[in-house]
Amino acid sequence: MTALTHSPFHQRLMHALRSWRRRAAEHRRSRADSQHLAGMSDHELRDLGIGRSQVQALTERDRY
DSSP, rough: OOOOOOOOOHEEEHHEEEEEEEHHHHHHHHHHHHHHHSSSHHHHHHHHOOOOOHHHHHHHHOOO
């Protein structure tokens, strides 16, 4: 008995869907991290070694 093989189209489609899901998950994680950073107190930000004025620059840098 031979194993089921998928057509090249099916393989490309599945690869594209996996890539899209990976990018979507990375985008969600990045957005959640940005929102968490923006919601941190000044004390927590100082513990990380950044100031409130730097938060917007950090979140904008990774947006695109």
